[in-house]
Amino acid sequence: MARTQGSHSDITGPRIRKAALGLFARHGYAAVSMRQIAGEVGVQAGALYNYTPDKQSLLFRLMHDHMLELLSALGELPVQKDPTAALRQFIGFHIRFHLQRPDEVFIAYMELRNLTSENFAQIEILRRQYEDILEGILKTGQKDRVFSVADTKIATLAVIAMLNGVMTWYRTEGRLTLDQVEGVYWDMVRRSVTE
Amino acid sequence: MARTQGSHSDITGPRIRKAALGLFARHGYAAVSMRQIAGEVGVQAGALYNYTPDKQSLLFRLMHDHMLELLSALGELPVQKDPTAALRQFIGFHIRFHLQRPDEVFIAYMELRNLTSENFAQIEILRRQYEDILEGILKTGQKDRVFSVADTKIATLAVIAMLNGVMTWYRTEGRLTLDQVEGVYWDMVRRSVTE
DNA sequence: GTTCTATCTGAACGTTTGTTCATATACGGT
DNA sequence: ACCGTATATGAACAAACGTTCAGATAGAAC
Numbered sequence: 101m102a103r104t105q106g107s108h109s110d111i112t113g114p115r116i117r118k119a120a121l122g123l124f125a126r127h128g129y130a131a132v133s134m135r136q137i138a139g140e141v142g143v144q145a146g147a148l149y150n151y152t153p154d155k156q157s158l159l160f161r162l163m164h165d166h167m168l169e170l171l172s173a174l175g176e177l178p179v180q181k182d183p184t185a186a187l188r189q190f191i192g193f194h195i196r197f198h199l200q201r202p203d204e205v206f207i208a209y210m211e212l213r214n215l216t217s218e219n220f221a222q223i224e225i226l227r228r229q230y231e232d233i234l235e236g237i238l239k240t241g242q243k244d245r246v247f248s249v250a251d252t253k254i255a256t257l258a259v260i261a262m263l264n265g266v267m268t269w270y271r272t273e274g275r276l277t278l279d280q281v282e283g284v285y286w287d288m289v290r291r292s293v294t295e
Numbered sequence: 296m297a298r299t300q301g302s303h304s305d306i307t308g309p310r311i312r313k314a315a316l317g318l319f320a321r322h323g324y325a326a327v328s329m330r331q332i333a334g335e336v337g338v339q340a341g342a343l344y345n346y347t348p349d350k351q352s353l354l355f356r357l358m359h360d361h362m363l364e365l366l367s368a369l370g371e372l373p374v375q376k377d378p379t380a381a382l383r384q385f386i387g388f389h390i391r392f393h394l395q396r397p398d399e400v401f402i403a404y405m406e407l408r409n410l411t412s413e414n415f416a417q418i419e420i421l422r423r424q425y426e427d428i429l430e431g432i433l434k435t436g437q438k439d440r441v442f443s444v445a446d447t448k449i450a451t452l453a454v455i456a457m458l459n460g461v462m463t464w465y466r467t468e469g470r471l472t473l474d475q476v477e478g479v480y481w482d483m484v485r486r487s488v489t490e
Numbered sequence: 491g492t493t494c495t496a497t498c499t500g501a502a503c504g505t506t507t508g509t510t511c512a513t514a515t516a517c518g519g520t
Numbered sequence: 521a522c523c524g525t526a527t528a529t530g531a532a533c534a535a536a537c538g539t540t541c542a543g544a545t546a547g548a549a550c
Binding site for chain 1: 321322323324325326405408409444445446449450452453454455456457459460461463464471476478479480482483484486487488489490
């Protein structure tokens with residue numbers, strides 16, 4: 101019989117994950133202790149174990165939730181028949197979604213090696229799904245002769261890598277607006293996949 | 296008076312750095328203990344302190360040496376007056392140099408946050424120097440109207456990010472030769488910076 | 491008002507951490 | 521053959537680690 105009021109469990113759980121997210125992103129999974137996370141939440145270390153079986157599961161949950169959100173948000177975009185429009189939409193989505201979640205993205209790319217092999221395999225499947233969607237766009241465009249790349253798989257990875265680079269330098273207080281950034285990257289990506 | 300023969304110091308030092316390099320790359324700086332490094336070298340943990348004042352300095356040295364090598368190797372390339380030739384040469388150099396040193400590169404990009412702020416600042420200066428060389432090529436090409444990018448700084452970062460992506464998937468036993476990979480990336484980069 | 495239970499504390503556990511240091515070893519110089 | 525010293529050992533240090541758990545606390549249910 102779960103409590104509906106006065107209980108802290110509905111609040112403490114998310115707060116723990118939020119604290120862990122920030123600390124993992126800033127210092128790395130291995131360098132963050134359960135006591136640091138607890139301290140940020142204002143609770144003793146033992147209390148964390150009401151919300152996660154162990155530290156590893158905490159990391160996995162953060163990454164897993166993030167990937168599900170990513171795929172779900174991408175799936176909600178309107179279908180674009182034109183490959184160019186589809187690619188354009190993907191670029192904009194990717195940049196905005198990732199810039200809104202710098203910590204999640206950072207962890208998703210940096211902490212893969214700290215997952216157990218079972219957990220790693222699960223995340224990899226989700227990541228592959230995301231890549232496959234972009235590659236599908238490129239393949240369609242290739243077939244329609246609107247895109248021209250030597251290898252759609254490499255082009256997919258190259259585009260994603262290029263886009264992810266934006267997170268290492270973009271700051272909201274910088275000299276470029278989000279629209280401008282999107283425009284610059286779209287220009288470069290579009291030209292890189294067309295003759 | 297340093298020993299010239301029979302001494303292990305000339306051998307143990309490099310072996311320690313090599314072991315640390317591999318372990319840091321595979322498991323991350325924070326997740327690797329001095330005892331693991333020592334074990335890989337076949338020595339007790341205390342012996343490491345004849346070669347490094349502490350763990351942090353060991354990491355810094357690896358990153359620092361790598362950056363110096365990178366800049367030095369780049370500096371030895373023949374000067375190319377033509378911006379297109381210069382860019383082409385840079386792409387090839389970057390891909391080959393980095394693929395030859397996967398561990399060093401991985402550490403240089405992943406372990407920045409585990410450096411003390413003083414050490415971080417030093418590495419950042421070197422990295423900036425490398426980026427500036429690429430941006431110089433783009434600027435020259437821009438001036439000569441052979442390249443056309445909205446922003447040379449962003450284009451620089453985008454190109455480097457794109458190239459670095461190759462290390463996440465390239466395997467020597469894969470279906471593409473190094474020459475082919477270089478060709479594919481050169482095609483994409485060239486098109487992304489020209490009209 | 492009593493009971494029940496979800497939640498948290500605080501101490502404890504056995505390991506492991508980075509680092510230090512007195513001591514041992516073995517080689518180079520003389 | 522002896523000395524000096526570069527190099528390694530192996531034990532020790534305090535601190536921090538992830539995790540467990542008996543007990544305190546306080547709100548919900550009746």
